[in-house]
Amino acid sequence: MRICSATAALLASAVLGGVAWAPAAHARPAQVGLAWIPTCTERSGITVPCPTWRLLAPGGGVTTSSAVAGVSVDRRGRSTGEAAPLAVSADGRSVAHQRSGDHRLVVWHLPSGRRTLLPRSLLPKGAGTDLVSLTLSPAGDRVLVDYLDQAERVPTKLYTLATRRTAELRGGDTPIGFSPGGDRVLTERVTADNTTALVVHEPDGTSVRRTPPQVVANAPVKALARDGRTVAVVVSGHPERGKPPRLRLYDLATGKLTEGVDLALAPGDTPFTARWGEGGKLTVAVPGRGKGGTAVVRVLTADPATGAVKQAERYTTGKDPYFYTVAGE
């Protein structure tokens, strides 16, 4: 069922205006740039995520969907008081989420409105959604389901929606992200040496692995390029020393590391996510605090050659967000 844009706008303003909101189960944005969930306080005083995610569109507009669950559940189906897993594809047109009611994981394709159910086999038998981390490929055609068990024995599942095929990555491999084409996956793993290795998983099931230098291992954000071997490395800024965040390129095939560039950002503005975009540029997201306890997230295009940045989008959450995630994170 299509919602005409006028109705969606009214719905959005009703939410923003703080009016008591009647669930509109069929609200559907065209594109999502950022999803956030507000903080609610239980009678006991504990802070928890509110039941509903807010989906912000690039260029403005917010929608909510009662089908997108806000709180994860344990294996007995009880609310955990933690945010339910959710991921938005880089193109902003797919949302992987926990479905309200039956707690099943689905991928919601916004243009068609269709929700594809993910097979139960992607999670350990009987598991809840409380230890689940989801990552969507840039076009939303594949999803990584990482189950965060302490022992790191449960393999991460890589599911392709069109073929319904599941591939497995080693349990100890932590997904970092997809290549821009969605065909390769970059992960990291801690080895017996106590070092952190980077691994690129190829579509044919093979993988290439290398242990990078400290600066790459310690970098908070990494992104695999289309060539499947170049990794963009975002190095943290150091506010006390006045050093801005930096961008370096690491070649996983040869181990070569560029000197890199300082990003044209303040020392405290280290991006929390990055992905390769068009024309050899990177899209990064920088967190910030807005007025009245809101969060402001700037999505910027960064040039790896010069460090110059240009704002592409800017999102402001409501007051006191419990959690948020950007498209392509």
Next chain:
Amino acid sequence: MKVILLTAALLAVPLTAPAQAAPHHDAVRYASIKGCDRGDDGRLPCGPWRLVMHSGEQRVLADAQTVALKADGKPYKYLPAPVAVSGDGTKVAYFAKNSHRLAVRTLGGGVTLLPAGAVPRVPQYEVGLVLSDDGGRLAVTIGTGQVRIFDTSDGARLGTLPRGETLVDFSGDGGEVLTTVDADESVTDVVVRADTGELVSRATPPQLVSANMPLALAADGRTAAAFVAGKSQLVLYDVETDQVLGRVPVKLPKGDLNAIDWTGDRQVTLHLTTQAGRMNVVQIDTETGAVRLRDRYTVLKDSLVVAACGG
């Protein structure tokens, strides 16, 4: 019994030991202070520092401060005063009870007192003491700040390390020190300095080294060794050229790494400790990987804190 082990350098036995006359004074294996149960206060340091010798004999370090003093000079009953033993077990560093000055005693010999102003007025529990293998040098760490290096023969201050550098240990012959520092771009650098504090070399080592600290520096002031527990290997690294020189697989007795030290041109010694208070001291030939159990002992059961030899 919970025993806290202070960092240890190592009891070195010269490879020519059988040919030499055995030293007529015994060498120290470790220093120990007793823990007494004091009800609600828990286990507190009590009694004198005991030096447990190789022979098994126990001597009392009568003139050493036992309970740490606060900056105002009043005792802080919960923590013992610092103590260090040289790698060869012949010298002990401590705060002298009467004068509150730092002292270095040579077993069977005399005591060198450091000048009264050698250490700024800080709580004694914020002071760390490290002796070089032969006890000729003493490094004093004050809080998380400065490290000062002294000649223990006369108490003269030789040098000061820059703030921000954390002391790891002396080189095998005490001529240099190895430190680490949080460098730019979120990495850890290793630094070699002369005992005067002068910079010798600095490198950002590969993860294999930075993830397996502590690092032991050889007498040549450039070759370093780390123990990779997950693979039971020694990794050898040249600080000057930032090159991994090689990996040496070793077969070791039980225990977690308590200390690693170069004790010869091609010899690294590890102190390994178990939960039950057992200490295994092993010598490793860095070329062949051959392991020799050099010493083994169980610390005194009533120990609260132990400073194993060299620590």
